[in-house]
Amino acid sequence: MKMTMTQKILAAHAGLEYVEAGQLIEADLDLVLGNDITTPVAITEFNKIGITEVFDKNKVVIVPDHFAPAKDIQAATQCKCVREFANDKNITNYFEVGEMGIEHALIPEKGLVVPGDAVIGADSHTCTYGALGAFSTGVGSTDMAAGMATGKAWFKVPSAIKFNLINQPTKYVSGKDIILHIIGMIGVDGALYKSMEFVGDGIQHLSMDSRFTMANMAIEAGAKNGIFEVDFITREYLKGRTDREYIVYTSDADAIYDEVITIDLSKVRPTVSCPHSPDNTKTLDELPEIKIDQVVIGSCTNGRLExxxxxxxxxxxxxxxxxxxxxxxxGTQQIYLDALAEGIVTNLVKAGCVMSTPTCGPCLGGHMGILAKGEKAVSTTNRNFVGRMGHIESEVYLASPAVAAASAITGYITNPEKIDA
Structure with a gap:
């Protein structure tokens, strides 16, 4: 039928046998997500609709995580707004301080998304859940409001780029290096409003945590969504997290792609994204010695246990x-507990790191790690735009946790292979 994974999911949720790129459809939603920044705006629009209940209290998820725990009075007011809305609408999946996590780490952990789902979230990195073989994409707060009210959303069916991943990455190359490599190759608009489809024998060598990282950063190439084929690793991850039945969609052999790109994972080197764009990438072999002031390890991109x-x-x-x-x-309270149980936290604190509660704070220059003028940071986050983590004259270098940790030891951006030598 010439459809990709994403197109099949959208067709099923639109009640259609077939869709094609560029077609406008209305699709049923399995989940609608918001946070403490985007949900207050959505609540205002929701109230204008004139209804009193959300379409399904079990399918709306709200996670205050950007400025929570509240950093100031305005943040506290934002959190109070969403808290009161969640209580009033009896929303089942409302997670705040004490049980919260960074939303895109928490939602998969809770088993709230399964393969074949259609998910929207008023946050651009909602595309993370494509790692599970779901269609998930970021929307604006108005679309979130409509989704909470009706359980539906309009989409233009995206065309697709197939990324055929082959071979096995080397020791210190993870999903972060691979996605930075790809973004550097195609550019920040290289997949504009397209589906980035990750397939091939190489994905068997990628953990779920690496897949979440890659799907998370699909938006940094302009993509509508990123999506992985479901395999034994996906199924194993889902065990014990959900009892929902799910449908696994695979692309047709004759599915139409705008482009097919083969990535030999064995040749990908530890990679960083230099200021001030995610596609300004260099391997550590190409990078000069750069002194740093701060290292951040965490975020919805790289705050998982691995x-x-x-x-x-x-x-x-x-x-x-x-x-x-x-x-x-x-990334979440559970990840924090697991890290404590493994002795990870002890190792990090003894080394001189500080531990924080799960929050998006430093990633968007919100709190708990703001950069001053002239400072440079290595961060495992997903964006390094001008002023992203603080002063407009600060600099952010995006990297994997391995590169970030090695750099923390030397005070310069460092290849972890050198620490291991």
Whole structure:
């Protein structure tokens, strides 16, 4: 039928046998997501509709995570607004301080998304859930309001780029290096309003955490969504997280792609994105010596257990360089607990890192890690635009947890292979 994975999911949710790129459809939604920045605006628009209930209290998720725990009076007011709305509408999946997490780490952990779902969220990195074989995409607050009210959304069916991943990455190359490599290759608009489809024998060598990272950053190439084929690793991740039945969609053999790009994972090198755009990438072999002031390990991109474990393995028995601030943000409370149980937190704190509650704070220059004029940071976050993490004359270098941890030790952007040597 010549459809991609994404097109099949959208067709099913629109009640159609077939859709094609460019077609406008109205689709039923399995989940509508918002946070403390976007939900208050959505609530205002929702109230204008004149209804009193959300379409399904179990299918709306609200997670105050950007400025929570509240950093100031305005943030507290935002959180109060969404808290009162969630209570009034009896929303089942409302997660705040004490049970919260960074939304795009928390939603998969809770088993709230399964393969074949159609998900919208008033946050651009909602595309994270494509790692599970779902269609998920970011929308504006008005679309979130309409989704909460009706359980539906309009979409233009995206065309697709197929990324055929082959071979096995080397020791310190993770999903972050791979997606930065791809974004550097195609540019920040290289997949504009397209589906980035990740397939091939190479995905068997990518953990779920690496897949979440890659799908998360599809938006940084302009994509509508990123999506992975469902395999045994996906199914194993879902065990114990959900009892929902799900449908696995695979692309047709004759599916139409705008482009097919083969990536040999064995040749991808540790990669960083230099200021001030995610596609300004260089391998560490190409990068000159750059002194840093701060390291951030966490975010919805790289705050999962595997990320913290990698940082811990590199930092264990060593010390953060004098003058470097190393801040670690577990993605969720459960990840924090698991890191404690494994001794990861002990290793990181002994090395000189500070641990924070799960929050998006430093990623968007909100709180808990703001950069001053002239400062440079290595961060495992997803964006490095001008002023993204603080002063407009600060600089952010995007990197993997391994690179971030190695850089914390030396005080310069450093290849983890050198620490391991």
């Amino acid at each position: 990320d913290l474990r990698m940082a811990s393995d590199i930092l264990k028995g060593k010390k953060v360089a004098k003058g470097v601030r190393a801040i670690v943000f577990p």
